[in-house]
Amino acid sequence: MNELGEYLRSRRGDVQPNQVDLVSHGHRRVPGLRREEVALLAGVSVDYYIRLEQGRETSPSAQVLDALASSLRLPYDGRLHLFRLAGLAPRKVVATATYVDPLLRQLLDAWSGQPALVYNRAYDVLAGNELADALFGWQGQPRENLLELVFLHPQGRALYRDWDDVARSAVAGFRLGYGQDPSDPRVRTVLARLLGESRSFTQLWSKNDARAKQAASKRFTHPDVGPLTLTSQIFDVRSAPGQELVIYHAEPGSPSADALGLIGALAATRRTASHGRQPGHSGPIGPVKA
Template sequence: MKDEESDNRLGSYLRARRELVSPAQAGIPSGGNRRVPGLRREEVALLAGISADYYLRLERGRDKNPSPQVLESLARVLQLDDIERTYLLGLVAARPRAPRRKQPEHVPARVHELLAHLQIPAFVEGRAFDVLASNPMAVALSPRLRPGQNRLRSLLLDPEEQAFHQDWTKATADFVAALRTTIGDDTDNPRFVELVGELALSSERFRTLWARHDVRSLDGGTTTVHHPVVGELRLHRDKLAIDDVILVVYYPDKDSDSDEKLRLLASLSHTESAGTAHERPADIPDPKTP
C-alpha cells in the first residue's frame, strides 16, 4: 500500500467522506450544475468554520497536523459516527514508528484444545481474516472456514460463499470496512499489502468499497445464512481476542429452529466423519472377515 493513498491518508479519507455527504444532508440547497457527487471543498470548509485554502491544504497533504478542534469540526460536517471519528483523529495522532518485526500469527495450544471441545461452529482468524484453525462444526457450517482460507477473499470471489450469506451486500461492506479499521497505520504489513492488492485486481466490489474509506468494527452481531443442507440459519456471532488472534464462535438461540438445524448438521457431520474413518482401501482386507 505504498501509494498516494498511504502517503496522504488524511487527505484521502477527507475526500472520500465528503463525496458521500449530499448537499441535502448538510442542509445546503443543491444547484443544477454540481460536478461532484457530494460536498464541494468550499462547502466543507464553510460548514467547519475554516478557510477554503486551509481545507485544500489538508486534502492535498500539505498540512498533516490539524488541531483536534479542526478535526472535530470536520467530523461533524462529514457526519462521522464514533468509530469513524476515532479513525479520523487517529490519522493525525499516528506518529512515525520504528519498523516492527513481522511475527507469524500463532494459535496457542490451549485454543486448539478449546476448539476441540466446543460443540458449536468456532474458528480462529488473524488480523487479515485468514482462518488459522477451526473445529469440525465450523467446517460443516462452511467449507470456507477450513484453515488456510481467507474469509474476505471467499466472500468476494467464491460464488458458494456469496450464496451462503442472506445479505451479501451488507456482509461485504462490513468486512471491507473492518479490514481498513484493522490495518490502521500498519500499511506496510506484507499480509495486508498482499491481500488488498489481490482483491483490488480481482474484485470490482472490493474496489468500490475500498474507495469509500468506510471504517467499522466487526465484533458481535447476528447474521442469517443459507446452508445447502439444513437451510436457513440465524446465528449470533461473538469474537474473543486471545493473544494476537481472534476466536470466533457462532451459536443460535436455544431451542430455536436454527438450534435444531445446527444439531442436525452436527449429527450429519459426525455420521459423515465416522463413515469416512471406517472406509478401507479395496486391497486391504477387513480384519473381521474370516
C-alpha cells in the first residue's frame, strides 16, 4: 500500500484553487487541485509528482516535502505526518526576516553616491537609501516587492532595458531562496500571487532554474535622466539569513555616473520640497515632478 501517495491524493482533494490563489479553468473532473497544479505550486515536474502519488517515487527530499506541505496547506500535524510517511524528520521552519539591523540602515545611508537596498528571500525591499528610492521611483512612496515590480507593474518593463534577462535572473534567485524554506508564509504568498497573475513568471518558474545572484551590469531607463548602466554587487547579510544587500554603482566619469548624480540631485530637491509646509497645512506635500 502506498501510504504517502494516498495521503498526498487525499490532501490534494481538500484544497480548492481559490485557496492557493489559482484561477480555475474549465470543468474539473476531480475535487480539489489537479496534479499539475500541485506540481506547479511545489516547483516540481508533473511527472515527478505523479510518480510520488503512484508510489513509483519513494524517496522525496525534505525540500520537496516542505514544498508539498505548503502547497497543500497542511497544518503542523499534517506536515509532521507527511514527513513520517516519507521516513524523514521535518526541518525547522525559519520565517523570512523582515527586521533590518539599524547599523546596516546607517551604512545604506552612508553610501549617498550609490543606490543600495536590502531585500529578503521573498524579494520584499526592507530598506534602502534615498538614491535607491529615486532610481526605482519609490521616493515618497512605499517600497515594492522586486518580483512584483518586474512582473506585475508596467513601470518594471519600462525601467529595465534588458527585461528578459532581469526576469530570468530574478526567478532563478527567488527559487533558490524558496528552496531554503519552501514553507515560509511570505514566500508562499508572493509565489501564489505571481503564479496567478503573471504568465511570464509562470513560464520561467516551470523551468526550475535556481541560481544565486551574481555581480551584473544592468541597463536602466530612468524617467528623469534616460538610459544609464549600473553594475550591481550582492552580499549576504550574515546577521539575518535570507537577506541580501545590493549596491549599484556607475563607472567613474561615465555618462551613467553623471546621470546617477543628477538622479541624486533631483531626489534631494524633491525631499526638500516635500518637507516644506504651507501655513495651516497639516500633511506632507507630495513629491515634486521634475
